[in-house]
Amino acid sequence: MKLTVNTPEGTRDRLFSECQERRQVQSRLIRLFRQRGYLEVSTPETEYYDLFALSGSAIPQERMLKVGDPSGKICVMRPDSTTPIARVAATKLRSMALPQRLYYDQKVYRANPAHNGSSREIPQCGVELIGAKGLKADLEIIVTAIDSLRSCGAPRFHVELGHAGFFRDLAARLDLDDGQEEEIRTLVEGKNFAALNAFLSPYRGNPACAALERLSRLFGGTEVLAEAERLAGKTEAVDYLHALYDELSAAGYGQYVRFDLGMVHQIDYYTGVVFRGYVEGAGDAVLSGGRYDALVEIFGREAQATGFAVDVDTVARTLPETALPQLRAVVHYEPGYLSQALEAVDGCPAGTCELSPCRTLESSRNMAREKGAEMVLVFDKDGGRRVLV
Numbered sequence: 001m002k003l004t005v006n007t008p009e010g011t012r013d014r015l016f017s018e019c020q021e022r023r024q025v026q027s028r029l030i031r032l033f034r035q036r037g038y039l040e041v042s043t044p045e046t047e048y049y050d051l052f053a054l055s056g057s058a059i060p061q062e063r064m065l066k067v068g069d070p071s072g073k074i075c076v077m078r079p080d081s082t083t084p085i086a087r088v089a090a091t092k093l094r095s096m097a098l099p100q101r102l103y104y105d106q107k108v109y110r111a112n113p114a115h116n117g118s119s120r121e122i123p124q125c126g127v128e129l130i131g132a133k134g135l136k137a138d139l140e141i142i143v144t145a146i147d148s149l150r151s152c153g154a155p156r157f158h159v160e161l162g163h164a165g166f167f168r169d170l171a172a173r174l175d176l177d178d179g180q181e182e183e184i185r186t187l188v189e190g191k192n193f194a195a196l197n198a199f200l201s202p203y204r205g206n207p208a209c210a211a212l213e214r215l216s217r218l219f220g221g222t223e224v225l226a227e228a229e230r231l232a233g234k235t236e237a238v239d240y241l242h243a244l245y246d247e248l249s250a251a252g253y254g255q256y257v258r259f260d261l262g263m264v265h266q267i268d269y270y271t272g273v274v275f276r277g278y279v280e281g282a283g284d285a286v287l288s289g290g291r292y293d294a295l296v297e298i299f300g301r302e303a304q305a306t307g308f309a310v311d312v313d314t315v316a317r318t319l320p321e322t323a324l325p326q327l328r329a330v331v332h333y334e335p336g337y338l339s340q341a342l343e344a345v346d347g348c349p350a351g352t353c354e355l356s357p358c359r360t361l362e363s364s365r366n367m368a369r370e371k372g373a374e375m376v377l378v379f380d381k382d383g384g385r386r387v388l389v
């Protein structure tokens with residue numbers, strides 16, 4: 001049988017600078033999260049399918065990667081971290097005082113039925129603020145999201161705020177059943193104007209109709225909030241976004257904030273403010289999050305919550321390429337001189353000096369030359385010396 005050397009669709013090998021850049025983004029985010037009081041949690045790579053299906057279907061079934069399990073139950077590669085963390089908060093962390101600040105650095109796995117070559121392994125760094133409701137908790141999460149992109153050195157970025165309640169309020173005014181609400185959510189999210197128009201035609205007399213039709217165009221600065229008010233009248237959702245914006249501006253974050261009232265996440269556990277972050281140079285959102293007040297309760301503990309996750313690779317791709325360290329020296333040592341050789345390697349900047357596994361000095365020199373190093377450091381009975389290659 002011929003050995004397959006390619007990797008499965010949606011996966012690939014990543015080398016050197018790509019790994020270095022991913023690691024750099026992760027470590028900057030983790031530093032910020034720890035600074036703000038978040039503690040790390042890690043959840044299993046595989047979970048029961050039911051965890052996601054019964055908790056409100058965070059991710060459509062066809063996007064979950066199924067795996068076998070000796071129990072015979074269907075398992076999936078974790079498609080989302082917020083749901084398992086909600087479970088942890090309601091069970092293992094049941095007796096820990098609220099609010100709980102939790103962070104994670106783990107992958108989510110999402111199959112791509114469109115076969116468009118996008119990655120099915122998505123490394124995320126995220127935070128969940130569990131057991132905190134209201135404006136201050138949402139502010140904390142939004143400023144931490146903004147500071148996340150700032151701390152990564154993202155060139156130009158902004159965060160768009162929306163509100164799950166705005167769409168729900170409009171849909172409720174049309175008296176739609178769950179199936180219809182889902183259908184219209186998909187049309188709005190996909191900016192499918194023709195189909196949306198057709199869907200809404202039986203409801204023309206209803207004032208919510210005009211707002212729903214405009215929804216996917218309601219993005220921009222604060223003028224969007226004024227337009228939403230004109231179309232839909234006063235709503236709690238828009239008032240709330242106003243209040244958030246006032247506080248964010250007062251704290252100096254206003255320049256990073258925009259609005260998108262048509263933002264309806266595919267993940268449907270969101271109940272309040274929702275947001276996405278965009279960096280110039282990346283088409284896709286680099287972070288995404290929002291308030292989810294009913295998810296933890298599904299696992300048995302009443303706790304309102306909010307959080308976000310950064311897509312580490314998408315952020316890393318927007319940053320300037322980092323240089324790899326340049327090898328300068330190779331260390332050749334005779335038997336009995338390993339400790340001196342190691343001391344030399346560890347005393348140099350990372351990646352600029354390495355041990356030679358060769359038995360003779362001649363082969364160490366050849367190896368150093370091939371690898372582009374300038375010198376060989378030799379440790380033997382005469383002490384330490386340099387030999388140019």
Ligand SMILES: N[C@@H](Cc1c[nH]c[nH+]1)C(=O)O
Nearest residue numbers: 082288289290307308309
């Ligand atoms: N889990 C969400 C992001 C999120 C974290 N907390 C709330 N939302 C995602 O993967 O898009």
